[in-house]
Amino acid sequence: MANAIESVLVENRVFPPPESLAQQANIAGMAAYRALCEEAERDFTGFWGRLANEKLDWTTPFKTVLDESDAPFYRWFADGELNVSANCLDKHLTNGNAEKTAIIFEADDGTVTRVTYRELHARVCRLANALQAAGYQAGERVIIYLPMSIEAVVAMQACARLGLTHSVVFGGFSAKSLHERLVDTGAVLAITADAQRRGGRTIPLKPALDEALGMGGCEAVRQVIVYRRTGDEVAWTEGRDAWLHEVEAGQAETHTPVPVNAEHPLFILYTSGSTGKPKGVQHAAAGFLLWSQLTMEWTFDLKPEDVYWCTADVGWITGHTYIAYGPLAAGATQVIFEGVPTFPDSARFWRMIQAHKVSIFYTAPTAIRSLIKAAGSDVKVHPNQFDLSSLRIIGSVGEPINPEAWMWYYKEVGGERCPVVDTWWQTETGGHMLTPSPGATPTKPGSCAMPLPGIMADIVDEAGGPVAQGQGGFLVVKRPWPSMIRNVWGDPERFKKSYFPPEMGGHIYLAGDGAHRDAEGYFWIMGRIDDVLNVSGHRLGTMEVESVLVAHPLVAEAAVVGRPDDVSGEAVVAFVVLKQSVDESEAPDVAKTLRDWVSKEIGPIAKPKDIRFGENLPKTRSGKIMRRLLRQVAQGQEITQDTSTLENPAILQQLGKSH
Ligand code: PRX
Numbered sequence: 001m002a003n004a005i006e007s008v009l010v011e012n013r014v015f016p017p018p019e020s021l022a023q024q025a026n027i028a029g030m031a032a033y034r035a036l037c038e039e040a041e042r043d044f045t046g047f048w049g050r051l052a053n054e055k056l057d058w059t060t061p062f063k064t065v066l067d068e069s070d071a072p073f074y075r076w077f078a079d080g081e082l083n084v085s086a087n088c089l090d091k092h093l094t095n096g097n098a099e100k101t102a103i104i105f106e107a108d109d110g111t112v113t114r115v116t117y118r119e120l121h122a123r124v125c126r127l128a129n130a131l132q133a134a135g136y137q138a139g140e141r142v143i144i145y146l147p148m149s150i151e152a153v154v155a156m157q158a159c160a161r162l163g164l165t166h167s168v169v170f171g172g173f174s175a176k177s178l179h180e181r182l183v184d185t186g187a188v189l190a191i192t193a194d195a196q197r198r199g200g201r202t203i204p205l206k207p208a209l210d211e212a213l214g215m216g217g218c219e220a221v222r223q224v225i226v227y228r229r230t231g232d233e234v235a236w237t238e239g240r241d242a243w244l245h246e247v248e249a250g251q252a253e254t255h256t257p258v259p260v261n262a263e264h265p266l267f268i269l270y271t272s273g274s275t276g277k278p279k280g281v282q283h284a285a286a287g288f289l290l291w292s293q294l295t296m297e298w299t300f301d302l303k304p305e306d307v308y309w310c311t312a313d314v315g316w317i318t319g320h321t322y323i324a325y326g327p328l329a330a331g332a333t334q335v336i337f338e339g340v341p342t343f344p345d346s347a348r349f350w351r352m353i354q355a356h357k358v359s360i361f362y363t364a365p366t367a368i369r370s371l372i373k374a375a376g377s378d379v380k381v382h383p384n385q386f387d388l389s390s391l392r393i394i395g396s397v398g399e400p401i402n403p404e405a406w407m408w409y410y411k412e413v414g415g416e417r418c419p420v421v422d423t424w425w426q427t428e429t430g431g432h433m434l435t436p437s438p439g440a441t442p443t444k445p446g447s448c449a450m451p452l453p454g455i456m457a458d459i460v461d462e463a464g465g466p467v468a469q470g471q472g473g474f475l476v477v478k479r480p481w482p483s484m485i486r487n488v489w490g491d492p493e494r495f496k497k498s499y500f501p502p503e504m505g506g507h508i509y510l511a512g513d514g515a516h517r518d519a520e521g522y523f524w525i526m527g528r529i530d531d532v533l534n535v536s537g538h539r540l541g542t543m544e545v546e547s548v549l550v551a552h553p554l555v556a557e558a559a560v561v562g563r564p565d566d567v568s569g570e571a572v573v574a575f576v577v578l579k580q581s582v583d584e585s586e587a588p589d590v591a592k593t594l595r596d597w598v599s600k601e602i603g604p605i606a607k608p609k610d611i612r613f614g615e616n617l618p619k620t621r622s623g624k625i626m627r628r629l630l631r632q633v634a635q636g637q638e639i640t641q642d643t644s645t646l647e648n649p650a651i652l653q654q655l656g657k658s659h
Pocket of ligand 1: 271317318396397398399400401422423424425426427428448511512513525527528534537538539
């Protein structure tokens with residue numbers, strides 16, 4: 001109860017932007033924010049056309065801003081041409097940024113490497129030249145399976161330079177996940193590393209790729225390029241495998257970028273949906289580039305002297321938009337970190353902010369919550385032991401941030417000086433959608449504030465109609481925006497079905513989150529409305545985990561639900577019916593076997609925290625699993641629902657015991 005009261009008090013607090021920001025920010029004050037919103041409302045295409053002309057270098061200027069003729073397959077700037085990498089690198093060779101540090105890379109062991117924009121450009125050109133000489137053509141797909149590194153950015157940028165569509169696979173994903181993506185994209189090239197270093201450990205990467213390629217169906221892959229990161233021995237397939245440093249050796253440090261159509265697919269990034277198979281979210285070159293650059297300037301108020309650090313992995317959308325593209329397009333100096341926040345101790349982030357004089361810091365609530373815990377039990381890792389005075393803006397992404405964690409972040413990390421930008425967005429949106437503008441919006445702990453200018457977000461009922469203020473509803477975006485998803489790779493029907501429900505008219509983007517809005521127009525995200533979980537900021541489909549569980553020879557049936565978790569936001573709980581029941585003493589071993597299986601099939605992030613065994617699952621008469629009931633069981637709550645329709649109510653008792 002005390003906690004609940006505290007939450008309400010915190011939620012009602014409002015923090016105005018600091019005076020300096022309110023005067024000098026890129027969006028300085030609410031009047032400036034409103035003026036941009038009004039411009040977008042008054043002349044929607046004029047607004048976006050103006051920004052695309054001002055911000056991007058076009059090789060062929062566009063004439064049409066937005067083509068809605070085949071909605072919801074919206075096309076932006078579609079008669080224009082540009083090159084994304086030229087907009088991220090080449091422009092800095094002539095605008096005074098050439099000798100500016102582009103990347104400060106800190107390795108797991110603390111070693112720091114810096115590259116300037118000129119050096120980064122040269123590295124990207126060398127790889128692009130090598131790939132071009134090897135005959136790779138614009139439009140072909142490349143799988144990138146690399147650790148956090150300068151090389152990952154170089155690989156993505158080299159693809160963009162040639163119009164090759166990349167699909168980055170997070171280093172924590174398994175061979176099987178990798179295989180699915182190799183097959184679905186029809187990749188012709190894969191770029192990986194021997195291994196990665198995280199938390200003092202070496203985690204192999206190439207073996208998973210070798211295993212995936214061995215599964216068959218990906219014969220289109222002509223070459224595997226390997227970045228030597230750790231020097232660990234790796235198996236080698238002659239004729240197919242090549243070292244990155246050998247591929248790059250002797251290549252010229254200049255390269256003419258290949259212009260592509262604005263709508264050309266820049267990348268495909270897989271994300272979980274409510275069915276078993278992850279969706280290949282397809283993003284378009286120009287629109288994505290525009291929004292990645294613009295939101296760096298708006299949400300993070302990026303200025304030339306800033307040192308910016310986003311702690312996400314390049315394997316997720318945050319690492320695409322806010323590491324590999326946005327910061328470069330905006331000419332930032334950014335920190336890229338190989339390791340984990342808890343190694344060598346839980347002060348790693350604070351020590352790095354101090355050492356690199358980071359001024360804009362962007363991380364996830366899960367990391368914040370785990371560092372709150374650590375700081376509570378060991379004062380040496382508390383942020384107040386470090387000089388964090390360089391910080392001026394701190395951001396949050398990926399999951400709801402609870403007001404208590406928000407307050408700690410604001411006070412202990414931001415020293416009550418730095419606005420917290422709680423950014424709501426998705427793999428599909430390509431960039432920020434709802435967020436405070438740090439020099440304008442007064443912030444409220446736990447709210448991601450308001451839509452950015454040009455983003456027509458709203459909250460509606462099932463039919464797309466309005467809901468009363470304060471009432472929960474579906475979060476939607478009523479007009480297209482440049483960085484939106486263009487398609488589900490190879491599956492246009494799924495694209496339409498997943499995001500543009502016919503009940504709402506077929507052209508309104510349905511985000512999949514519930515939300516409500518308060519009297520001042522602030523949005524409050526209430527979580528997913530579908531069977532998608534958010535574990536430590538990572539999206540996971542319950543059906544994805546279920547289908548892996550039932551593929552195990554011991555398992556007859558499985559249901560997966562989420563349970564609120566203090567640190568990871570949500571935790572995976574699996575209810576399993578075994579083909580042959582086991583006794584109490586064997587259950588923990590079987591649970592471990594199944595956990596390892598999920599980890600092997602999808603990746604460690606999908607591992608159920610808790611596994612419950614029963615003779616059956618609670619189902620309705622029509623055979624539908626009663627998930628709401630399972631969620632209550634998972635949380636150890638009293639069952640309030642009518643269970644009279646259950647065939648065997650005693651199974652609830654069985655399912656209550658965790659392993
Ligand atoms: O449920 C929302 C949650 O994360 C989902 C998107 O996940 P993903 O595509 O992996 O992208 C994560 C990085 C942008 C959303 O549907 N989510 C993301 N940001 C927030 C959030 N929930 C609450 N507050 C946020 N700031």
